[in-house]
Amino acid sequence: MFILHPQSGTPIYRQLLEQVRRLVASGRLAPGDALPSVRELAVEHAVNPMTVSKAYALLEAEGLLERNRGKPMTVAAQPRAQAALRERLRRLDSEAEQLVLAAKQLELTKRDVLDLIDKKWGDEHAASGRQRTGA
Amino acid sequence: MPQAVVSARALSKSFPTKHVLHDISVEVEPGDIVGVLGKNGAGKTTLLELLLGFSIPTSGSAEIFGERSTDLSAAAKKRIAFVAQQDELIEIFTGAQHLALTAAFYDQWDHALVERLSREWEVPLTRRVQTLSVGERQKLSLLLALGAHPELLVLDEPVASLDPIARRQFITEIVDRARGAQSTVLFSSHIVSDLERAANKVWIVKDGRLAWAGDLDALKESVVRLHIHGRRALPRDLRVPDALTSRIDGTRATVAATHWTSERTAAVAAHLDADLEVESLALEDIFLELHR
C-alpha cells in the first residue's frame, strides 16, 4: 500500500502522512477501510514503529483516521473535510512551493503562472479579466 | 515523565595518551531505538562501554535504570544484553554450547525465539565457533543477546559483517521487538541506511562530543542544504544563520545549515535577493556535512 524511502531527506512519518492523505483524497482509501496495524507496517518496511504511530496519531488529530479499540485504525467515516481551509491548503504546500520555484527558475512572472493555473482550472475568462485590471 | 533507561551526566573519559570523551550528557527514554553514528575513533565504543559500566569515567556519571553503571545490581544487569564489536566467543565451543552457556545465566531465556531465529538466519549450531565465518559469528553473538529478552539491548557495530539480507532480517527483528516501553535499543553502526530505518533517535559522536543527540526526524527537518541562486554575484562573506559549510561560486552558492525553518528561507532569500531552494538531506549526507 505504501512506498517508503527511509534514505530520503523527508522523514518517514511525513512520507506516510502524505501518502495516506493522498490515498484518502483520491478515494483509493474509502471511509471505513482499515489501515495496516503499526506493527505490520513496521515489520513489513523494517522501520521504527514509533514513526508509524506518529504518523497515525497526526492523521487521527487531523480527523482523517479514527481509532477503534482493539482493531486497526480506519479511515474516518466523515473525514472532517470541514477541516479548516488552512488545513486543506497546507496539503498543497509543497506542490505550490515547487511550482513557484520552477516558475522562478524559468523566469516567469506571477501573472504568467496565474494564467497557467486558470487555464488548468478551465476558467479562461478569469485570465483575461486579470489582464484588463492589470493584476 | 518516565524514568530514563540510560542517562549520562557530564561524562568524560581520558586515557594517558588521549582524551576520548568530553562532557557528554544524554538520556535514553524507554522504548527508544537510538542509533549512534560517528567516525572511527570518534569514541562510540568508549561511550557505549562507559554507559554499561565496563570502565570508570574520568569524570561525570552514567546510570542505567536509575543505578550507577559501575555499581549495577544483579537485577539490573539481568535486564541488559550487550554485543561487543569484537565477539567474545569461545573458539572450541559450538553454537549450541554457547547458547546453553548463556542461557544458564538468565532466568527468562526464550528458547523458542532463539530456535526460530537460528533457523531463519541460518546460523549453524553444531559446528565449533572457530569454523564459522565472520558473519555467522556475528549472528551467533546477536542470538546470544536476543535470547535473554533484555529490556535494554546495546550493540556495538552488530551488523558490520552481515550481508544485506541478514541485516534486513536483523532490523526487522529489532523493530518487531519494539513493543513500547518494554524494549530499548542502543546501537552503533556505520551502515547509515539501517539507522535511518530503525532508529527514532540519533546520536552523532564527533571528536568525543555529541554533535547531535535527539530525534532523527527532527534532525532531518533541521539540517538542510540550501541552493542559492542570486540575481547578482553573491558576497564572499556570505552569512547564513547556523551554516555548517558553504561553497560560493559567482551567483550560485550551496550552503548546509542546521535549525532550519521556513521563516529563515524567506528571510535569507530576501536578504540576499536570491532564490532559495531548500533540499532536505538523507542521514548519510547530514553526517558528511557535519564532518566537512
Next chain:
Amino acid sequence: MKAIARLVWTYLTAFPILRWVGVASVASLPFAVLAIWPRTRGFIALPIIALAMQYMSMTIAGGYLFRVLSAPRSHRFLPHFRGRNLTAFLVIVALVSSPWLVLGALTGVSQPYTIQMVAPLYIMTLAVGIAFFPVGVVVTFALLIAVNWILTRLASPLFEIHPARPINFTISIFAISVFLLGAWVAIWAAFSVWYLRVRRIEPFQPVAMILGRIGISPSPGSVVFDRGRAMAATLAAAYPQGTKHTSVWIALLVIGTKLAAGLARGAHVPYTTVIFVPVLIIPGVLLVAIASTLARRTKSLWLKSGLSRRDLLAATEKQVWRTVAVRSLALSVVLSTGIALTYDVPVPVLARALATAAATATLAVYLGVALVRDSRLIEASVAALVFASAGVALWAVFSSPARDDVWVATTLSQVAVALAFRAVAILQWRKIDWLVFKPVRVSSQSLR
C-alpha cells in the same frame, strides 16, 4: 630490516607469558656470568632454568605464531612477507638456542653431551612441524618420545657402566653432532623452499584437522550448564587451548627437564638442581599468566553473571585455585617426585622444594590476579619478582650446606607478599577498566 625486527619483537611479546618468561631469562643472565667462577657453579642452575623456560614457551608459542602469522591472506600483499617471517623465526631460534651453546661452552660441557646441544634446534623444528603438519608430525613425535625413552632407559646405564671409552668413540660422537646439525640445515632448507612457494596456508585448526583426518567430526559436547559451570566455562576459555596443547606442554616439559639435566650433568652441577624446572616453571610463571588472562576474561561476565567487580574477583580467585592451581601443583609434585626418585634426592630436600613451589604458586596467583592494568612494565617486574624469589629459595635448599635460614625467610616472604597483593587486588578490581584490559588476541595489527 625493520620489518624483520618488528616480527621478531612480535614473536617475543605476543603473549603475556612470553613477555614474562623473556624478562625472567634476561634477568637471570648475570647469574650466568657468576657461573664462570668455579666456586659459584651452583648459580648456573638459575640461568639454566630461565633459559629452559624461555625455550619451552618460545617453542610452543613460536611454532603456533609462525603458523598464525602465515595464514592471513592479506599478508601475501605485504612485501616479502614470507621471507621476512621465515627469517624472523630463524632469528628467534638462534636467540633462544644460542644461550644453551654459550652456557655449555662456559661450563665446559664434556664431549658426550654435545648431542644435547643440538637438541634445542630439533625441538623447535618439531614445534613448527606440529604447527604446519600436525597429523604427520604428531605420529612422528610420539615415535620420537618412545625412542628417546627407550634409548635413555637402555643406553644410559650402558654409558654409565663404561664411562671411559676409547678415543674413536669420542670422535664419532662429535661426528654425530655435526651430522645432526647438517641434517637440521637440510630440513630447514627443504621447509623454506616449500614455505616460500606454497600458495595458501589455512588458519590453524589443529583439533578439527586432526579429528577430520581420523574421520571423527567434533561432538557437540555437553549442552547442559548450570550457573556455576557456566561461570567456570566462560573463564576457562582463557586456558591454553584444551587438553591437546596441554599434553604437548607436558611432553616438552619432560624433554626440557632432560635437557636441563644433561646440561647440569655436563656442568658438574648436582642433578638435584634440575628439580628447579618443574617446580619453578609451572607454579611460577604459568600461573601468573593464566591468572591474569582469567582476569581479562571476566569482561564477558560483567553483565551476564550480575556480579559486582568485587564478586568477580572472588569468582576468579576461586576458579584459579580450584582448577588451575590445583592441577599445576599436582603436575609439579608428580614431575619433581619423579626426578627426585631418579636422582636420589633426599626427602627433606624434596619437601622443602615442594613447599617453595606452593609458596611460589600462591604468590603467582595473587600477583596475576592483581595485575589488572595493561602495563608491560608491571608485567615484567612481576615476572622477575616471582622468578627471583623462587630462585633464591631453591638455591638455598640445594646449596650445600643447605641455607635453611634463607629458605625460610624467602618462602615466608613469598606468602606474605602474596597476601599483601590479595589486598592490592581487591583495591585494583574496584577500578578495573575492561576498555583497556581486554582478552588478548594475536592479530596482524601487531605487525604494523
